[in-house]
Amino acid sequence: MTSPIALIDCNNYYVSCERAFDSSLVGVPVIVLSNNDGCAIARSAEAKALGIKMGDPAHHLRDLIRQHGIKVRSSNYTLYGDMQRRVVAACLAFVRDFEIYSIDEIFLDFAGFEERDLVAHAHALRQRVWRWTTIPTCVGIAPTKTLAKLANAAAKRRPEFGGVADLRDAGVREVVLSTFPTDDIWGVGGATARKLADLGITTAAALRDMPLKQARGVGTVVLERLVAELQGIPADAVETVEPTRKGMAVTRSFGTPLHDFDGMMGALSQYAMRAGEKLRQHGLVAGRFTVFFHTNRHKPDRPQYAGSRSTSLHPMTSDSLELIAAARRCAERAWRDGYAYTKAGVLLDDLLPAEQRPRTLFEGDTAPRSRLMAAIDEVNGRFGKFTAVTASQGFRRQWRLRSDMRSPAWTTRLEEVPTVRA
DNA sequence: TCTGGGGTCCTAGGACCC
DNA sequence: TCTGGGGTCCTAGGACCC
Numbered sequence: 165m166t167s168p169i170a171l172i173d174c175n176n177y178y179v180s181c182e183r184a185f186d187s188s189l190v191g192v193p194v195i196v197l198s199n200n201d202g203c204a205i206a207r208s209a210e211a212k213a214l215g216i217k218m219g220d221p222a223h224h225l226r227d228l229i230r231q232h233g234i235k236v237r238s239s240n241y242t243l244y245g246d247m248q249r250r251v252v253a254a255c256l257a258f259v260r261d262f263e264i265y266s267i268d269e270i271f272l273d274f275a276g277f278e279e280r281d282l283v284a285h286a287h288a289l290r291q292r293v294w295r296w297t298t299i300p301t302c303v304g305i306a307p308t309k310t311l312a313k314l315a316n317a318a319a320k321r322r323p324e325f326g327g328v329a330d331l332r333d334a335g336v337r338e339v340v341l342s343t344f345p346t347d348d349i350w351g352v353g354g355a356t357a358r359k360l361a362d363l364g365i366t367t368a369a370a371l372r373d374m375p376l377k378q379a380r381g382v383g384t385v386v387l388e389r390l391v392a393e394l395q396g397i398p399a400d401a402v403e404t405v406e407p408t409r410k411g412m413a414v415t416r417s418f419g420t421p422l423h424d425f426d427g428m429m430g431a432l433s434q435y436a437m438r439a440g441e442k443l444r445q446h447g448l449v450a451g452r453f454t455v456f457f458h459t460n461r462h463k464p465d466r467p468q469y470a471g472s473r474s475t476s477l478h479p480m481t482s483d484s485l486e487l488i489a490a491a492r493r494c495a496e497r498a499w500r501d502g503y504a505y506t507k508a509g510v511l512l513d514d515l516l517p518a519e520q521r522p523r524t525l526f527e528g529d530t531a532p533r534s535r536l537m538a539a540i541d542e543v544n545g546r547f548g549k550f551t552a553v554t555a556s557q558g559f560r561r562q563w564r565l566r567s568d569m570r571s572p573a574w575t576t577r578l579e580e581v582p583t584v585r586a
Numbered sequence: 587t588c589t590g591g592g593g594t595c596c597t598a599g600g601a602c603c604c
Numbered sequence: 605t606c607t608g609g610g611g612t613c614c615t616a617g618g619a620c621c622c
Contacts, residue, residue: 197608198607198608198609199608199609200606200607200608200609201606201608202606202607202608203607203608205604205608205609219607219608220607221606221607222606222607223605223606223607224606224607226606239608241609265603265604266603266604267604268604269604350602350603351601351602351603352602353601353602353603354601354602355600355601355602356601356602383601384601384613384614384615385613385614386601386602386613386614407612409611410611410612410613411610411611411612412610412611413609413610413611414609414610415608415609415610416608416609417607417608417609420605460607461607462607507608509609509610
């Protein structure tokens with residue numbers, strides 16, 4: 165008998181975070197926009213009821229927003245990250261171990277709690293999270309992660325579950341799986357769903373009953389494991405130690421298109437600066453660095469170009485000035501004049517903990533530069549992102565993001581902590 | 587007309603996730 | 605005019621080796 169796994173998932177997470185500090189958003193349609201205020205990435209129940217879909221471009225929604233008085237917020241990831249810490253803290257007393265799967269989902273290892281009424285246990289957990297954060301959640305319980313995801317989706321969709329669905333019972337499982345569409349299953353995307361549909365497989369129950377060998381033929385080992393998980397055979401454990409990262413990226417769309425190399429270098433320098441900061445935060449160094457930029461792919465009638473170049477970093481480094489130099493080398497080789505660029509980014513690969521990095525013969529004394537980087541991080545952390553900048557980042561920054569409707573840093577900047585008036 | 591048989595390592599690209 | 609950002613995993617195929 166395998167030990168039960170639960171998935172707790174925050175409902176409409178970004179919207180719920182915004183509502184936690186702004187009661188005017190409660191009970192009305194609310195959407196949160198992606199970076200650059202580009203498209204809707206979170207919707208309240210009321211906004212979903214108005215037909216707003218995940219990823220709908222904001223500029224297509226203008227009429228709807230006006231007509232229904234939909235409240236709009238730019239995304240505020242600092243707030244969402246900080247709220248997640250509070251959700252995790254609320255879970256601790258209820259689990260043996262856990263895995264943070266995404267910004268709004270946590271897998272819970274319920275081993276050792278089997279003797280309890282796990283549904284009641286899950287309700288108590290939801291209650292605790294609600295009291296500590298005012299974030300509403302749903303919980304799915306099952307023998308495998310895939311089934312726990314599915315249970316969670318069922319808990320969200322079917323009011324009769326009251327927020328907690330337990331799929332350990334074969335009867336309940338059959339009812340849920342036989343009506344659950346394949347393309348809503350965790351790990352089945354559009355391409356796989358189409359292949360399965362061609363075989364007449366359109367429900368989770370039918371996919372579960374597919375022979376493992378056939379599943380491998382259709383969708384490699386990934387689909388084979390997924391079918392096993394649907395059968396209740398765990399192929400994916402709750403991972404309680406955070407795996408070391410393999411790569412990192414800093415990419416952005418521009419507020420307005422860029423045409424000149426200096427402007428592009430300004431953006432790329434900023435991204436490289438930020439990439440170095442992320443490496444240093446995680447205590448890592450990178451061995452490979454890539455730059456890319458491209459024109460607007462949503463406008464195929466306009467001249468298109470996508471450029472990308474990589475370079476090795478030796479010695480491996482987290483030094484932002486080294487990364488900026490690498491960005492310039494790559495950008496010069498990839499650059500073409502005469503295009504309207506709308507997005508660019510830098511990618512870091514071959515990451516290694518800084519203490520494990522290979523030493524090179526001619527490395528010299530890196531301590532002064534480390535101190536400089538630490539000082540820059542300190543200044544920017546304390547006084548705001550663009551306090552200490554390199555000259556190449558520029559001062560005009562016409563490429564900067566739009567973020568016109570961002571909520572304050574309620575929980576992470578002292579000046580913006582909300583005040584309560586009696 | 588015939589044109590080895592394995593290995594390994596790396597990269598690009600597809601598919602998927604939130 | 606305006607369409608996000610940041611990840612993971614897997615496979616095929618090329619380069620290279622003996």
